[in-house]
Structures are given as structure tokens and as C-alpha cells.
Amino acid sequence: MASLQEGTDGDRQVRVKICGLRDAETIRSMNGLPVHEVGFIFAKSRRQISPALASELVAEVHKLRNPEGHAPRTVGVFVNPTIDVLRETLQAAPLDVIQLHGEETPQFCEEVRRTFGTAVWKVFSVTDSDADDSKSSGPDRLEPYRGSVDAFLVDTAGGGTGKTFAWHVIDRYAEAAAGIPLYVAGGLHPDNVGELLSQYSPDGVDVSSGVETDGVKDRTKIKVFAERVQGL
Template identity: 80%
Template sequence: MTRVKICGLRDTATIQAMDGLPVHEIGFMFAKSRRQVAPALAAELIAEVRKLRSRDGSAMRAVGVFVNPTMDELRETLQTAPLDVVQLHGEESPAFCEDVRRTFGTAVWKVFSVTEDHAAADDSDGPARLEAYRGCVDAFLIDTAGGGTGRTFAWHAIDRYKSAAAGMPLYVAGGLHPDNVAELLSRYSPDGVDVSSGVETDGAKDRTKIRLFAERVQGL
């Protein structure tokens, strides 16, 4: 089953509406963003996540999105907001990722931006970046360079990133929405997909789009 992560949540009602959907992770932005949440608000929202069950009966996980945080920043956030996963979007080293896992007992996902150069058919350096992180993180996520752009990258690069992941879970983000996610899955079969702006209307999360996205991932 392809896993579904809905990112950038900020309100209780939208989270409650996801109960029973085929969604597996709910993401909260702690990095600078129009979707950024303070740890205190995130704690309230995570309490709602804990009440949810995915369509298969499994618990949904709370993911925190950070860019180049310090260990002290993570410690302060996690003391208030009990995350299941720390998602790192910056230049965090393999040693830092491993330290986060060991210190806080969370899963760690490392995000890699796919530029036009990295998507080029003859580029091996882009996917090769994953190699140093194998064994230090729990999953990889590839996204359009810049993050949160609402634009896709050249999907033909996915197969090379899957090969570089060497069996570790690989999530794909960047410009996904209910009308293109089925095509992505039919052609490249990533382990998971991550969406934020693609399930919004006028900058706010749209519950109908969230349901459509999650159900189309599962072919429902």
C-alpha cells in the first residue's frame, strides 16, 4: 500500500475530518512558512491525530517538518509536541540525523531537492546523495527544489532515486494533487506520497480534495 502524508495542517476540524481515510501521516510545519505552527498549537493538533485511525485501522503518525534545526530547537519542540517523525529539509548531515534518532527516539526522514540537473538522465550525483544517509534515517523524501512550490519535478528521475534508496522507503512530493497522483503511481510506484498545496483551495486545506487525493492513491 502506498502511504499518504498530508502536510501543513493548522486546524482541528480538518484533522478530525480525516478519521477513516487512507491517510498514514499528518505533517506540521515548524520551519518558516505560511503554514508554520507553534509547538503549543501543534501539541493540541497532535492530540487530535492520536484519536484518528486510517482506513486500515492503523494509527496515523504526526510528522514535524524542520529546516536546519539545532538539537536544542528540536528538544524544545519535542518537549511540547510529541512527534512520531522528524522530517529534515536542510543540509543536515548523516551524523546529525543519527543523533536525532538516538536522542529523541523518533523516526527521521531526510528530504532531498530534485533540481533540473539532478533530474537529467545522465546525472548520478543527485541520487548518490542518499547513500551516506542509509542506516541513519528511516525514509527518504524527494521534492521539487525550493519545497512548497506547487510544481512537479521531472518524474523520470524517480527510478534512479529508488535505486539509490536501496530498499528504504521513498516518498515523493512536489506539485501533487488529486488529478495527477494516479499517473505518478502507475508509472513509478513510490512507497509514499506527500501533498500540501495540492489539497488546498485559496490557501486553506480543502477536506474534499484531501479525501479525493487519499482515495485516488489507493485506487478507490
């Protein structure tokens, strides 16, 4: 599977995306951490933010530096947006990546890339049927999007549930991705991400509720999560 970034020793580095940020202080606390993407949710959610607030938070992300000396990329999370909604959001907040969680077609993904010049990630929910290798056709859904997106992300059905899916399907999704980076989300937290990475080799991991305490982003959990992904 292709990796997005390599360490200085040439080994593949698993990328870390922290999603659902809503305040500047938490973002500032992430300076120096091995975080590669910071996500903002524009879809209906308790973590949803406005384009105006996103503008302020994106500016804070641009000030950060990870151990490689780069600012994390900014990711906007949408569900079935229109081009006009994306245009309005991007005019306020210059995002690097548009992450699509709905029924967006390959043609729509291509239009987003062409219109805005951003990267596009397509998210697929892993259903219970995927756990049965003899019945699952879930990974086949990726094929039409090859050439239209820059990364795939697999998540527990429903999204934001804080629950993991059957991890053994990751290998089949990685095979279906066929060289396009694959991120894994769904129920990850500091105490299980090491187990995931000891068994499977996604290009990146995505966490939101797993680094929260009582529904609020926890700076210590973010630090521990990011460092455990890198084996620190």
C-alpha cells in the first residue's frame, strides 16, 4: 500500500488525523506532536462548526509544526454537500482536503478536485456483513473511485459511534484500494491503536471521540494517541 510520508530512515510512517476540533487552545497544544491532519466537521454533528470559526481554526493549524517541520493538513468533513456549500466553506476556510461521507459519486469527487484544487477523500462505512468474508462485497465499492480520489477512509457504520468494526476486513479494503492511501477510523483510542497497528498496516488512522473526555477534546489523550501511533 502506498504511504503518504516516510520517516527519515525510509520506513513507512503511519499518519495521524485528529478530527472534530472546535477550539484554538486545543489546536495550539498540538504543536510539535506527530499529527499530520486536523479535521473540522461541517456536517450535522455535535462537533459541527461554522465556516467562520473554521477560518480562525485553520489559521491556528497553519502555525503548527509536526516533528517533520510541516503544518498538518486541514480536512473538512462533509456529508452530501453541494458544490455551492463547498465553495462557501472554502471561501472562508482554505481547507487542504475535502472528506466526503455520503453517497457522493466518483463524478462528484472529480468535480470537487477540478473545481477547488483540493484533495478528496472518500469514506466507506464497514457494515456487519463485511465481517463475513464469504458474503461481503464492501471492498468492491472502492473500485469506481480509483482515479477520482486521493485517499480512502473506512469507518464503523454510522460514523462517530466510538465503536470499532471487524478489523480483519482491513486487509481486503487495503487490497481494493490498490495503492491509494487507506485511513482507518472507528472506535480508536490511545489504548487500542497500538494493537491495530501491530496487526494491520493502514496508511493513516483517524480519531475523534477516542481522544475526548466528557465530549471535549483532551490534550493529554491527543498527545498519547499520536505518540503511540509512532511507537514513542
